[in-house]
Amino acid sequence: MTIEIIPLRGIPRVKRGDDIPRLIVECANASNIELKDGDILVISQKIVSKAEGRTVSLLDVEPSPFALKIAEYTGKKAEVVELILRESRSIVRMSNKHIICETNHGFVCANAGVDLSNVNGGKSATLLPVDPDRSARLIREGIFKLTGKDVAVIISDTHGRPLRRGVVNVAIGCSGIKPLKNYRGKHDLYGYTMRVTIVAVADELASAAELLMGEGDEGVPVVIIRGYHYERGDDKATVLARPAIEDLFR
Amino acid sequence: MTIEIIPLRGIPRVKRGDDIPRLIVECANASNIELKDGDILVISQKIVSKAEGRTVSLLDVEPSPFALKIAEYTGKKAEVVELILRESRSIVRMSNKHIICETNHGFVCANAGVDLSNVNGGKSATLLPVDPDRSARLIREGIFKLTGKDVAVIISDTHGRPLRRGVVNVAIGCSGIKPLKNYRGKHDLYGYTMRVTIVAVADELASAAELLMGEGDEGVPVVIIRGYHYERGDDKATVLARPAIEDLFR
Numbered sequence: 001m002t003i004e005i006i007p008l009r010g011i012p013r014v015k016r017g018d019d020i021p022r023l024i025v026e027c028a029n030a031s032n033i034e035l036k037d038g039d040i041l042v043i044s045q046k047i048v049s050k051a052e053g054r055t056v057s058l059l060d061v062e063p064s065p066f067a068l069k070i071a072e073y074t075g076k077k078a079e080v081v082e083l084i085l086r087e088s089r090s091i092v093r094m095s096n097k098h099i100i101c102e103t104n105h106g107f108v109c110a111n112a113g114v115d116l117s118n119v120n121g122g123k124s125a126t127l128l129p130v131d132p133d134r135s136a137r138l139i140r141e142g143i144f145k146l147t148g149k150d151v152a153v154i155i156s157d158t159h160g161r162p163l164r165r166g167v168v169n170v171a172i173g174c175s176g177i178k179p180l181k182n183y184r185g186k187h188d189l190y191g192y193t194m195r196v197t198i199v200a201v202a203d204e205l206a207s208a209a210e211l212l213m214g215e216g217d218e219g220v221p222v223v224i225i226r227g228y229h230y231e232r233g234d235d236k237a238t239v240l241a242r243p244a245i246e247d248l249f250r
Numbered sequence: 251m252t253i254e255i256i257p258l259r260g261i262p263r264v265k266r267g268d269d270i271p272r273l274i275v276e277c278a279n280a281s282n283i284e285l286k287d288g289d290i291l292v293i294s295q296k297i298v299s300k301a302e303g304r305t306v307s308l309l310d311v312e313p314s315p316f317a318l319k320i321a322e323y324t325g326k327k328a329e330v331v332e333l334i335l336r337e338s339r340s341i342v343r344m345s346n347k348h349i350i351c352e353t354n355h356g357f358v359c360a361n362a363g364v365d366l367s368n369v370n371g372g373k374s375a376t377l378l379p380v381d382p383d384r385s386a387r388l389i390r391e392g393i394f395k396l397t398g399k400d401v402a403v404i405i406s407d408t409h410g411r412p413l414r415r416g417v418v419n420v421a422i423g424c425s426g427i428k429p430l431k432n433y434r435g436k437h438d439l440y441g442y443t444m445r446v447t448i449v450a451v452a453d454e455l456a457s458a459a460e461l462l463m464g465e466g467d468e469g470v471p472v473v474i475i476r477g478y479h480y481e482r483g484d485d486k487a488t489v490l491a492r493p494a495i496e497d498l499f500r
Contacts, residue, residue: 002254003254164491166429166430201461211455247413
């Protein structure tokens with residue numbers, strides 16, 4: 001079985017209140033792509049955030065005294081630092097260049113996902129969706145309502161990583177797919193029990209989708225992955241966030 | 251443009267001295283898959299290590315006094331710990347369960363890639379290839395010689411990660427493809443210069459391939475990725491290893 005990674009081209013610029021499932025279905029129809037049961041839609045958090053109105057004008061942000069201090073230390077705008085702090089549960093690492101945060105959802109990433117690029121020339125910022133698993137579920141339900149097709153949805157974002165250079169796309173929300181696949185207890189050819197192996201398939205799917213997402217002005221914010229036999233389930237993408245107590249690198 | 255991820259089924263059990271390019275070409279022919287210019291072959295390090303004779307009988311390993319001590323602390327076999335130490339440039343984290351090493355190549359992973367599973371019921375171990383970039387180059391050259399096709403080759407391994415649960419497949423060797431893709435300096439729609447964005451596409455390709463590699467007894471050790479427009483280049487996969495001095499988590 002071959003897996004196909006299919007870009008969904010032609011999604012218009014998304015704004016607050018837009019109906020993402022409808023945009024996806026209309027765009028698929030216009031591209032002669034018929035959604036199928038078992039398709040996985042990988043959707044960039046950027047369009048989800050915009051549709052959910054998670055764009056903030058920096059003029060409306062009042063930096064706290066701590067944000068002002070951190071802004072001076074890191075050279076970032078104080079309003080942006082204030083937003084980063086509001087989006088964070090804790091700060092995991094800080095240098096004069098980087099603020100690595102644990103987001104309110106529990107993911108660890110730079111700037112808690114607050115993004116200046118692509119919005120109003122740096123005068124506004126986008127924040128991550130409040131609950132990306134819920135966003136994924138609503139999109140999945142919306143697509144089922146419009147098409148009758150049972151797809152899985154992954155909301156993705158690009159994150160830097162310790163130990164390895166370069167960012168990769170990972171899953172920050174999902175619906176209809178188990179993000180971790182368990183190979184625990186499988187035996188090999190010699191009857192020797194393999195070590196526990198749990199594969200982060202939702203992250204691998206997000207990474208596969210990124211190969212088509214990255215290019216262009218706003219890129220390709222929706223990618224369909226077809227032919228991958230995933231395990232259905234209700235687990236949230238937050239199971240991918242490794243708690244500090246399990247982490248040798250926190 | 252759609253990307254296809256195509257499993258190459260039917261690769262026989264690999265042993266020392268086997269000619270991997272020939273096995274791949276024969277297997278592709280038998281499966282009616284014609285290799286094309288621009289295909290990316292993602293190859294599990296396991297079969298490369300075996301072909302290169304990187305299998306060691308534990309009976310031939312004399313543990314050092316330090317290895318004996320660590321074996322007692324971690325509950326691992328002393329001979330295995332000895333191999334882990336020999337494969338390591340440094341130890342990055344150690345607990346009573348885990349030894350996270352910087353391999354002689356510079357990658358950080360558990361047990362320096364020394365693997366007991368799948369070889370002789372735990373009486374032998376496989377080590378990573380001595381130089382996975384060289385292995386990738388030789389396989390690429392071999393395939394060119396047999397078919398006249400210019401493919402890229404990625405040697406992959408599954409690694410655990412800080413911050414996120416689950417292992418993912420990453421690139422530890424490559425040939426013919428730039429492992430990092432540079433979006434530095436691209437402008438967005440508003441003329442606002444985006445932050446530096448460097449995407450680890452070789453890791454994303456390895457992760458995409460894993461979606462088909464994982465299953466089965468020995469799994470599917472070779473996967474073809476077709477339709478991805480990669481940048482050609484001579485960079486080694488070791489550029490993906492983030493040096494400690496650049497790493498907020500070391």
